[in-house]
Amino acid sequence: xxPRPPIDFRIAEVSGNTxxxxxxxxxxxxxxxxxDSDITTFVEAWSNDRLVGCAGLAANVIKCVAIxxxxxxxxxxxxxxxxxxxxxxxxxxxxxxxxTRPCNRERxxxxxxxxxxxxxxxxxxxxxxPSGIQRYCRSLQASRVAGQRIGAIVxxxxxxxxxxxxxxxxxxxxxxxxHLFVVSEDxxxxxxxxxxxxxxxxxxxxxxxxxxxxxxxxISRATFPAYFLKETGKVQQAWSEIDLLLFRNHIAPALxxxxxxxxxxxxCDITRQYNHSMHQLLAGAVEVVEIPRIKAAGHAxxxxxxRRLLKTHQFSRIREIVPDTTFAHLTxxxxxEVA
Amino acid sequence: MKxxxxxxxxxxxxxxxxxxxxxxxxxxxxxxxSEVIKQFGDQIRQVVHxxxxxxxxxxxxxxxxxxxxxxxxIRARLQSAILRAAPDAEIDWGKLL
Numbered sequence: 001x002x003p004r005p006p007i008d009f010r011i012a013e014v015s016g017n018t019x020x021x022x023x024x025x026x027x028x029x030x031x032x033x034x035x036d037s038d039i040t041t042f043v044e045a046w047s048n049d050r051l052v053g054c055a056g057l058a059a060n061v062i063k064c065v066a067i068x069x070x071x072x073x074x075x076x077x078x079x080x081x082x083x084x085x086x087x088x089x090x091x092x093x094x095x096x097x098x099x100t101r102p103c104n105r106e107r108x109x110x111x112x113x114x115x116x117x118x119x120x121x122x123x124x125x126x127x128x129x130p131s132g133i134q135r136y137c138r139s140l141q142a143s144r145v146a147g148q149r150i151g152a153i154v155x156x157x158x159x160x161x162x163x164x165x166x167x168x169x170x171x172x173x174x175x176x177x178x179h180l181f182v183v184s185e186d187x188x189x190x191x192x193x194x195x196x197x198x199x200x201x202x203x204x205x206x207x208x209x210x211x212x213x214x215x216x217x218x219i220s221r222a223t224f225p226a227y228f229l230k231e232t233g234k235v236q237q238a239w240s241e242i243d244l245l246l247f248r249n250h251i252a253p254a255l256x257x258x259x260x261x262x263x264x265x266x267x268c269d270i271t272r273q274y275n276h277s278m279h280q281l282l283a284g285a286v287e288v289v290e291i292p293r294i295k296a297a298g299h300a301x302x303x304x305x306x307r308r309l310l311k312t313h314q315f316s317r318i319r320e321i322v323p324d325t326t327f328a329h330l331t332x333x334x335x336x337e338v339a
Numbered sequence: 340m341k342x343x344x345x346x347x348x349x350x351x352x353x354x355x356x357x358x359x360x361x362x363x364x365x366x367x368x369x370x371x372x373s374e375v376i377k378q379f380g381d382q383i384r385q386v387v388h389x390x391x392x393x394x395x396x397x398x399x400x401x402x403x404x405x406x407x408x409x410x411x412x413i414r415a416r417l418q419s420a421i422l423r424a425a426p427d428a429e430i431d432w433g434k435l436l
Contacts, residue, residue: 078351078406085357086347094345094361111351112359112372112404128359129402130370 007053007076008046009083015040024054024064031066034235036225039064043083045076055080060093061222065100078111085112085128096128097222099239116217117245123238125223125246133246136217137254143210144255147176152257152286154181154218154247156303158188160198160326163263163301166294171261172206174289179255184214185221189307194329201325217246240274244281252286259287266293266300296321310334342399346423349416356405356413358420363400367391373405386410390417393434399424 014021024042025035038058045053045067052071056064062084067076088096098113102124105115113126116133127133151171157164172178182199186192196213203209216222223243225235251257260282265272279288293300301321309318315335319327342362349357356373369391373383383405390413391401405413422430 075351075353082349082351082357085359089345089347094359110372110374112357112402129361129400131368131400 004074005047007079009079010044010046011087012042012044013040014042023051027051027054027068028064028066030069033064033066036063038221038225041087043080043087045071045080047071053077053080055084057084057088059221060088060096060216061225062088062096062098063100063225065098065104077107081108081111081113095132095216097216098126098128099222099225100124100126117242117249119238119241119245122234123242125242133217133250136215137250140212140251140254143179143212145177145210146256149175149259150255150257151175151178151259151261152181152247152252152255153178153261154183154214155199156183156188156219157195157199158190158303159195159306159322159330160202161301161303161306161322162296163293163321164199164303165202165323167261167263167291168203168209169206170291171259171289172203172208175259176208178206178209179212179257180209181212181214181218183219185219187221194333198326198329202323204325217251219243236270237273237277240270240277241281243274244278248282248285257286259289261289261291264290264292264300267302267304306330340394340396340421340425342396342421342424343426344424346420348420348423351404351406353406354408354412356403356408356416358416359400359402359404360420360424361400362424363398365398367396367398367401369401369403371403371405373403373407375405375407382410383413386413387417390414391421394418394421396421 012020014024021035028035036056036058039056041057043055044051052068053076054064054066055062065077065080085096098108100108102118102121105124108126109115113128114130116125116127118124153168153171155164168180180203182196184192200211223246224239262275262278265275275290282288295301297320306318306322310330315331318330342360345361347357347359349355351357369387371383371387373380387403
């Protein structure tokens, strides 16, 4: 048997580098994979002048791992993963997630990744620690409150509107205690710190609420890439299931959550599909309560409408659909642009 | 030796191992995965724990992904990872070896 030529690992920044992207895209296509647009860096494996393997890194999420057919069975993916882990740590990410298809589960499990949750034959989420989700659930348990009806809401609040406040008030009134999670992924128009403050001051009048910082396990780039990428199709469906299974199997039991509250979604297809999956997947474990959106001047209130109005500086119309607390934030941060 | 930051050492190549270390507030957690755990599990655990003891590591999460490394390799990789994870200190190599 002829010895293989040595493998040369290279780090490729692909944002803006179209030619590099196309080479990788071709390798991914051979493995039936598409390229996710949020991947900034690929670790590439080269043999002479041929790209034979790649692994993508989007912040702390590894995806789009592919090996040339002729190079399979040579432990190349293990080498690639080790390279990615070193690279990620150098960039400050130690806790890594890996998104793949369940048929690859064992290959990654042999290389330092542990399954977190799996959605049928479509998608599986793994992490590079054996106790990540358990640790997170232990930290949640500290906020457990006893009661018959324990509610949960997950919101992005981009920004916090009267609609969000109504949803929270309705939920809090129907529960002994309400756990409110603010999505912490910084991929929205308003940064997380601003969204957090708007929610905090917007629900301060309610006595039976715990506000939780979101986490990697709740609608994050790891659990739910489509929410931020706004892609369509099967991928999105699979990852909304991953997110919901995490909630059902880990988060809800940790806090003793019995009800999850959502607002009806007339605008965004992804959120509507997510709500639909929620009814199916949480059935029997957590009761899903869908509360119709409130309207202002005949239209359902939405955060995207606020963002649209903000761009055109229509503050008088914004005032009609956000609480005073949010309005104060918006005027102090964005009205300078008007003057 | 106190674990104050995350660190990695090693590779996933055959006959090597990858060590991952992270700080943890609640004691020492050691996870060992090995392709030869059935044959050499006790020996590997013994090397790992004696290395940790020698370096006085009492807290942290230690994850080991072993691909059939020799004892001396296990010890060396673990030492590197611990030194990378610990605050910069004078190293007494004589003691380590």
